[in-house]
Amino acid sequence: MTAPTQRVRVSRIAAVLALAGVCAFVCGPVSAQSVSFSGHMGDKALLVIDGTPRTLAAGTAQGNVKLVSVNPSTAMIEVGGKRQTLSLGGSPVSLGGANSEGGGEQIVLTAGLGGHFITGGSINGKPVQFMVDTGATTVAMSAADADRIGLKYKDGPRMTGSTANGQVIGYRASLNSVRIGDVQVYNVEAAVLPMPMPHILLGNSFLTRFQMKRENDLMTLDKKP
Numbered sequence: 001m002t003a004p005t006q007r008v009r010v011s012r013i014a015a016v017l018a019l020a021g022v023c024a025f026v027c028g029p030v031s032a033q034s035v036s037f038s039g040h041m042g043d044k045a046l047l048v049i050d051g052t053p054r055t056l057a058a059g060t061a062q063g064n065v066k067l068v069s070v071n072p073s074t075a076m077i078e079v080g081g082k083r084q085t086l087s088l089g090g091s092p093v094s095l096g097g098a099n100s101e102g103g104g105e106q107i108v109l110t111a112g113l114g115g116h117f118i119t120g121g122s123i124n125g126k127p128v129q130f131m132v133d134t135g136a137t138t139v140a141m142s143a144a145d146a147d148r149i150g151l152k153y154k155d156g157p158r159m160t161g162s163t164a165n166g167q168v169i170g171y172r173a174s175l176n177s178v179r180i181g182d183v184q185v186y187n188v189e190a191a192v193l194p195m196p197m198p199h200i201l202l203g204n205s206f207l208t209r210f211q212m213k214r215e216n217d218l219m220t221l222d223k224k225p
Helices: 013-019 144-148
Strands: 006-009 034-041 044-049 050-058 066-071 074-079 082-087 107-110 119-125 126-132 139-142 158-163 164-179 183-193 200-202 210-215 217-222
Touching: 006 034, 013 139, 034 074, 034 082, 044 066, 044 074, 050 066, 139 144, 144 217, 158 183
Parallel strands: 006 158, 126 200, 139 183
Antiparallel strands: 034 044, 044 050, 066 074, 074 082, 107 217, 119 126, 119 164, 139 200, 158 164, 164 183, 210 217
């Protein structure tokens, strides 16, 4: 007799994304006097400066923050005559030059094409790409992504995942930490599934740690006490 499996739900978003590429502008959380890089379009970058999303073209400035250059993964800014390189979806950097420690309380996301919210972040300290999926029970990832970040899941309990293509057998796992920008949470339940997935789905095992609010193309996640 096989051991009982746990059933989780993954929304149809994963199947849709597998058929079409998605481009999004996403901004990470910030604290006072900080700046982060959230997305780009050509020579323009979406920066979050002191908690406010700002779109800057190369060579232009907002206050004392000047965008020097931008590419799909990094943006170079100049603050007070000093240049710093920001990584897409990385931790906010204070205007004084120090990295944050993950104690932030708010994530601000901007929808891209198709209305999807995609952002860089990390799992157990390893860089990943997330997509918000309110229809997913847990954070869900492919076995390939789990192997890439060194997640030990194959000795964990089996589970049944319901996807747009039917049911699949995967593994249940626990993530030590999940971080987006300056916000970090711990001990997050996850599902590892055998099918290819273009992004790691940021499901409700993460999202329920936050109060969620959406206004047009902006989604704000405020960490619960």
